[in-house]
């Protein structure tokens with residue numbers, strides 16, 4: 001079982017993130033090859049030799065790397081068959097302004113949509129400001145971008161904003177997906193219909209645009225995972241040997257509590273819940289919002 005991590009990187013931050021994911025996957029006993037599309041052309045990389053593929057691209061001038069786009073388009077059919085993940089690296093994701101972070105997410109989603117590839121695991125990571133590596137013009141541009149994000153920076157030093165815990169969490173989710181697909185190959189087609197929303201994304205979308213939309217997240221709780229599913233009616237677990245026992249309904253709070261007794265290492269991040277009603281969502285307390293996302297699928 002071997003994974004492929006493909007990335008493009010201009011100043012090395014996406015590469016560092018790819019290396020970190022590689023190390024984290026090794027902790028899950030999942031070896032990977034880490035390949036740079038700048039050094040290896042997309043047509044040269046034999047994706048069919050791998051069981052799972054993870055792709056990372058930095059954002060420059062609002063665009064993701066064209067070589068990554070080519071790689072995805074070139075291997076689209078195969079990528080749809082296997083467990084995959086995508087991460088985007090940008091400064092906007094490091095912004096103090098929620099709007100900027102949302103914009104980074106929107107651009108990443110738009111990029112994926114344009115390639116027609118839906119990786120089940122996706123996240124946007126904050127990148128770095130590496131003034132020491134920029135020429136004069138780039139420095140001015142980057143200084144402006146940083147200012148727009150609410151950061152006062154100096155040319156004298158480099159800045160790294162990447163949240164490494166979030167990167168580890170991403171790698172863990174990917175490992176869970178790979179394990180799940182290995183154990184139950186029949187689930188693969190289902191995974192390709194799912195999307196793992198990032199924390200903020202799922203919440204914001206629900207609360208601002210369509211209050212009746214689905215909102216799913218889980219809170220890590222000392223090795224156990226509790227999933228909060230706001231709904232007013234019943235919700236159903238997707239029956240799967242991976243998911244374990246869940247579902248307890250709290251009608252008073254109008255929150256569904258999904259719980260699995262499996263250990264994290266066994267893959268209990270994979271909670272699958274299907275929302276069955278479209279009634280308005282209840283408000284969530286701040287403490288409940290800081291959860292981790294879970295697998296979800298709606299009947300919309």
Ligand SMILES: Cc1cc2nc3c(=O)[nH]c(=O)nc-3n(C[C@H](O)[C@H](O)[C@H](O)COP(=O)(O)O)c2cc1C
Pocket residue numbers: 008009010011012013014015058059060061062063089090091092093104126127128129130138141142145
């Ligand atoms: C020339 C240039 C343009 C950039 N444009 C954007 C941008 O439009 N939006 C953004 O959020 N970040 C932008 N960034 C920030 C990069 O996404 C960030 O520095 C990231 O860490 C780069 O990853 P890399 O080192 O792997 O290339 C830009 C960086 C450079 C150097």
